[in-house]
Amino acid sequence: MELRHLRYFVAVAEELHFHRAAERLHISQPPLSQQIRALEAELDVLLLERNRRSVSLTPAGSVFLHEARAILDAVEAATEAARSAARGESGRLAIGFVGSAMHGALPGVLREHRLTHPNVALALTELPTAGQLEALASGRIDVGVLRPPVREPGLAFATIQTEPFVVALPSDHRLATQEEVALADLVEEPFVLLSRREAPGLHLSLAEAMSAAGGVPRVVQEAREMQTVVGLVAAGLGVSLVPASVGDDAHHGVAYRPVAGTAPVVELALAWRPDALSPVVEAFLVTADPG
Incomplete structure (x- = not known):
């Protein structure tokens, strides 16, 4: 599992629409659908209910969305902290x-x-x-x-x-x-x-x-x-x-x-x-x- 899988899933879960999520991510829809299926296969859990008219989160998908957001927020915070330290803007003196x-x-x-x-x-x-x-x-x-x-x-x-x-x-x-x-x-x-x-x-x-x-x-x-x-x-x-x-x-x-x-x-x-x-x-x- 890579961070991009989490970003892809969060986009789909928030949009509840593969086409809009693909536009938001600046990728085409087929690869996005493939990545979500690969993520579900790796987890061995169904995250999204799909039919011709709608996309919805499963109970497991709702839990995974909460955790995925937390992970992405933590990665963003860690990245900024590292960059701040490299600029001498944080740390101990x-x-x-x-x-x-x-x-x-x-x-x-x-x-x-x-x-x-x-x-x-x-x-x-x-x-x-x-x-x-x-x-x-x-x-x-x-x-x-x-x-x-x-x-x-x-x-x-x-x-x-x-x-x-x-x-x-x-x-x-x-x-x-x-x-x-x-x-x-x-x-x-x-x-x-x-x-x-x-x-x-x-x-x-x-x-x-x-x-x-x-x-x-x-x-x-x-x-x-x-x-x-x-x-x-x-x-x-x-x-x-x-x-x-x-x-x-x-x-x-x-x-x-x-x-x-x-x-x-x-x-x-x-x-x-x-x-x-x-x-x-x-x-x-x-x-x-x-x-």
Whole structure:
């Protein structure tokens, strides 16, 4: 039995007329009659009562019509689901992200993707950079959202946001009264930073910025998450450099000031495995592309 047999039978059962059913199917009537007889022979069941004037369904034919319609509907749904998945319009996408990404471009990207791909289920996990690299390698996540620079063989990267660093100061700090702060004025200050293991790219960018200003950051405390860094600054443990988008969210006890002169910048990037580039991942990359 083939799907065409079911389609032929449904057409005849709905039209109750072989000639009209043949026209609907764009075939001639004799082959249609032959296919219906072949179907009945295969089932060893009479599906249609025929006489010179009319065609009607037998009780078995009525039951078979219901089941045939269900099968054809299921095949159509399965076909559309497969095509949708091939276009990246449905499926599951696992994304790992650094916490600071939620202050930046990531919420907008997620919002746009949900609007354009509502049938893709997103599984979001906050992970430090090191954890994302491990999860990408093992296949636990499909896409990472992290802070470059990161050097990892087998991964591809695409920048989705570039923004300046700003200085985070305790609100009662002597430099908090200034409109902007020179990095050279921070050389002797205690720093609170994300740990090098959790955020190597951000750590390196900050170290390079301070080196260009003539010093090395004196790190007194490291933290695993950006919100913890900001909280420790508010507690007066030190100062920090954070992405400008983090500074967009007011935090009691913290003053954010622009960097004087040309501010160092920090990037937010997507990371993925080119050897595991599914249609769902590819569609997300297109959505996130700022160009």
